[in-house]
Amino acid sequence: MARAVAAAALAVASTVALAGCGTAPWDQTQFNTNAAGPSASPVIPSTAPATITPIVNELATGSTQHQLQAGDISLTVNYWSTLNMGEWTPEANKPISFSMVGSLGSDQGQQIYLSRVTLTPSVDGADGALSAPQALSDQAPIAPGYLVKNPYSxxxxxxxxxxxxxxxxxxxxxxxxxxxxxxPTSSEYAKQTAYDQLTIALAT
Known part of the structure; x- marks a missing residue:
């Protein structure tokens, strides 16, 4: 009888020992290759801030000066307006004034004349180009034109x-x-053309 009890005790001890060598329930997932990994955080698309492009206004300070080149002729042009920029609204009549004087790079005494000046306006709005007024021009009534060589302007x-x-x-x-x-004594002339642009913001 004692031998049977001892054998039963040994069997129980072996079972306990085997159970003690097993993996704890909280460690089971480390051996489960089918277990889902940690869920990824949702990706929130970033929204770039709106870009605001300021409108250039070359007469913001009241006047501006441009240097132009037409062949060997250098032209200095000053632009301004007698109307305050705050009153340059779409509905207003907007005066643009300018003065020009020329000089020669290799001056041998020849004169410089302005035979014609043309102003072509273009108009833009928030959605693109808009209809624009007709071009304005001044054709010299005298030949060969207006004398514009320094000191004349x-x-x-x-x-x-x-x-x-x-x-x-x-x-x-x-x-x-x-x-x-x-x-300097010739009645023959060479024609040169200079181009320029001026951007002006309109008040609202």
Whole structure:
């Protein structure tokens, strides 16, 4: 009888020992290759901030000066307006004034004349180009033109009429047609053309 009890005790001890060598329930997942890994955090798409492009206004300080080149002729042009920029609204008549003086790189005494100047306006709004006023021009009534060689200069004012109420800016394109005397005593002239642009923001 004692031998049977001892054998039973040994069997129980072996079972306990085997159970003691097993894996604890909280460690089971480390051996489960089919267990799902930690869930990934949802990806939230980033939204780039809106880009605001400021409108260029070259007359913001009241005036501006541009340097132009037409062959050997250098032109200095000053632009301004007698109308305050705060009053440059689409509906207003907008005066643009400018003066020009020329000089020669290799001056041998020839004269420089302005035969014609043309202003072509273009108008833009928030959604793109809008209808624009007709071009304005000044054709010299005398031949060969207006004398513009330093110290003589040319000055003019063009009035830009009302434009589309949705307009936010204007680009003024200038074409200067210049005649250069071939020699100081010659009645023959070489034609040169200079181009320029001026961007002006409109007040709302």
């Amino acid at each position: 040319y000055s003019q004012t063009f009035i830009i009429p009302a434009v589309d109420p949705a307009a936010t800016s204007m680009t003024l394109s200038f074409t200067y047609e210049i005649l250069l005397q071939s020699t």
